[in-house]
Amino acid sequence: MPILIVNTNVSKSSISNDTALTLSKIIASSLGKPESYVNVVINADAVLSFGGSTEGCAFVELQSIGFPSNRSKVVKAVTDAISQHLKIPGDRFYVRLVDLSGKDLADRRLFWFCTILLHFIAYFVLDMPLDQLVPTDNCTVAMLYATSIWISIIQIVDILLSAAAIVLFVLNVFSYKKLKNVFHFNFKINMISAAFLAFLLNSTLLAAHLRNQLVYRTFQNPCDLMMVTWVVLIVRVPGFIYVVGATLVHFCCFVERALATCYVRHYEMTGTWLGWLATFFTWSTTLFVNYWLYYTEDFFALKTYAGSTSQFSGPKLLIVHYVILFVDLAVLFGDLNLFLINKKQKNLRIHDYAYSLSKNYQLNENAAALQWLLPLSFVHSACFLVYALSHVLVRQFGENLDPVTFMIALEGSYIMIPIHSCCLLSAMLYREIKKPKKFTQIKDSEGAIYFLNLEKQWGKNMVQIEGKSVRNPSQLYLTT
Known part of the structure; x- marks a missing residue:
């Protein structure tokens, strides 16, 4: 379930419900997921500064269980959407992608080992409910x-x-x-x-x-x-x-x-x-x-x-x-x-x-x-x-x-x-x-x-051998 969280100091009055719906469609399209899975949260009127200035800026975070192999396209789609619909310049906000599936870990094998160990301890040792392991x-x-x-x-x-x-x-x-x-x-x-x-x-x-x-x-x-x-x-x-x-x-x-x-x-x-x-x-x-x-x-x-x-x-x-x-x-x-x-x-x-x-x-x-x-x-x-x-x-x-x-x-x-x-x-x-x-x-x-x-x-291929009729096929072959 992708979640787009936008924290911005832009006035809430300049943001409508249509803005959230438009962002939802863009996120669904860029990730290749159904729009019904997408959640958009816009926190307007936040106290933010960017580069030593409090002019229009934002902090954008996109959470998803996995991303397409070409993440740059996702970042570009989010950047263009924020710039166009929230009227924030592209150099006044930061976009962060958070992979909830764990694909951002550098050492994949270490992650697998730690995950197996964590699940084993949680299930069989501590009897820990899974709500402490997942969102x-x-x-x-x-x-x-x-x-x-x-x-x-x-x-x-x-x-x-x-x-x-x-x-x-x-x-x-x-x-x-x-x-x-x-x-x-x-x-x-x-x-x-x-x-x-x-x-x-x-x-x-x-x-x-x-x-x-x-x-x-x-x-x-x-x-x-x-x-x-x-x-x-x-x-x-x-x-x-x-x-x-x-x-x-x-x-x-x-x-x-x-x-x-x-x-x-x-x-x-x-x-x-x-x-x-x-x-x-x-x-x-x-x-x-x-x-x-x-x-x-x-x-x-x-x-x-x-x-x-x-x-x-x-x-x-x-x-x-x-x-x-x-x-x-x-x-x-x-x-x-x-x-x-x-x-x-x-x-x-x-x-x-x-x-x-x-x-x-x-x-x-x-x-x-x-x-x-x-x-x-x-x-x-x-x-x-x-x-x-x-x-x-x-x-x-x-x-x-x-x-x-x-x-x-x-x-x-x-x-x-x-x-x-x-x-x-x-x-x-x-x-x-x-x-x-x-x-x-x-x-x-x-x-x-x-x-x-x-x-x-055999009847139609009768032959005479020394005046005698022969019906045995082996004898027929012997005469040739």
Whole structure:
């Protein structure tokens, strides 16, 4: 919550409410924060002197939890605003920036060590309440979040959805054996990655919101609601790991099925290296993206609410959301094309001399896999489209909302993530139960067709060896 404090000897009669509102807009714009977070205090008619003179002067202090990397722009914006709206020359006042997150300390490592030591002593030795460690206004904001009925409702809904998703994950684990001899390993390992991502998301989300609800109902001091940033990130970052990882799994499944469709005769014998490569790509890229998003965070700052987004990660999150949305829609279009191509390949099969059991087995596996994958693709794209659009709209148009209303809207958009995981795991469970039996029947019938075609082929290629008919193919090869 940025606070602009202006102490000046300018007459109070020359300062209006519009001046404070204008300064508030300028501060919000320069810091990249919602105006609803900004507090402006103007102490007029103060007894001040500057440079040995009592002419119009001021002392300006801007407090904020973190500042943009280019602080000179913030100082210039504040200086221009004070000069223009309070009519004080730029050389008659001093601007001081105070970073409440502690980024102004010269030795960062020493600060981290001291902070950890302070928290340890406060929590476990002295049993000191957090109101002695953080500004009182931050504690008040934290209490507003804790007493909001809508935030509690959203968190309870998240708890129920997360619990349901964990149950679905367990059912998927027990049903996985039915897929053992149905799909290629490369396809199955992608599905395992998706299921594990869903489990990671919902287990941490369940733990986070259960903790929040417990604290909201038992806290004695508003400052007990504050959380250290690194603790918040541990329980909330898995949510965005899931968002990025699920999209990458979606992409890897498309690539794997595209290769199986293009190299239908030989894909079955390619081995498992492609699946392991896809898994490495999914997890390494996901972790790198999340590192890029959050490495600039002040890990020991205290948060008023257990949310992973801050002024440092917010703009980057928007960029990643746009990229992921584009990838999901492109892959969905690709899945539809693969389904049509595979259907065309099956319709063009020739059950004669060119018949190949390996090829037809792969065609049937492609058809079964795409029928298994397409519903998941539609579920993923539809749920993520709703999530991404609602998330972007809240961030783009919610800057004028008060902090509590803004957080309610933001958490409301996050509900789509556990909904997405429940839908994904439900679709996977349904396909695991329904598809293998049908595919096994197709595989058995293909074997019968194969041997029938072999018999026809041998019958049409009868040869005479020393006046005797030969039907044994090994004898045919020996005569050549």
